[in-house]
Amino acid sequence: MIEIVETDAGTARITWHKAKQARLVLAVSHGAGGGIEARDLQALARVLPEHGVTVALVEQPWRVAGKKVAPAPRTLDTGWRGVWPALSGMELPVISGGRSAGARVACRTAAELGAHAVLALSFPLHPPGRPEKSRAAELLGAGVPTLVVQGGNDPFGKPAEFPEGGFALVEVPYGDHGFAVPKRAELTQERALEIITGGVREWIASLG
Secondary structure, eight states, rough: EEEEEEETTEEEEEEEEOTOSSEEEEEOOOOOOOOOHHHHHHHHHHHHHGTTTTEEEEOOOHHTTTSSOOOHHHHHHHHHHHHHHHSTTSSSSSEEEEHHHHHHHHHHHHHHTTOOOOEEOOOOOOOOOOTSSOOOHHHHHHOOOOOEEETOOOTOGGGGGGOOOOOEEEEEOOTTTOOOOOOOOSSHHHHHHHHHHHHHHHHHHHHH
């Protein structure tokens, strides 16, 4: 089911993948370079509804408008705030999530929106080759239970680069920023996606 939502940043779009007996909602948005067709987002939408989790894939207004470049972080936050009433309208706990730039948005807005937890997929800890430009403060400041799912070869921050903090971390071996694994890797692409969905499912179950 597709829902159109008007926000102060423009028209957003939610694609709902509903569980028959949902106990919570996982809302996830895309990154700055792609949309909800990302392999990890699609895998979560395919698997989690069978486990009582309704998945809402959120397209930011810039993406709905057909633009190729994401706006400033402040505008992304405005768009996310604008869709939140629709996400929380079922009166279920909502996990705020996203991949890459969307993960940063989820971290920055979690506390103010009353998110149950944060799912950060491919959190861009720093620009490629610029570890001194750390965004760890956003992640550590989420203020709610947080799970990071990170590719082992992510140029925006490998798992070992992440600081100690109040978050859990699942590593996808060999994975890049889009969780693609090389054909020569000891891990298949299918298995990489299973690590993502299984890790998220177990973490959600642990939230209580």
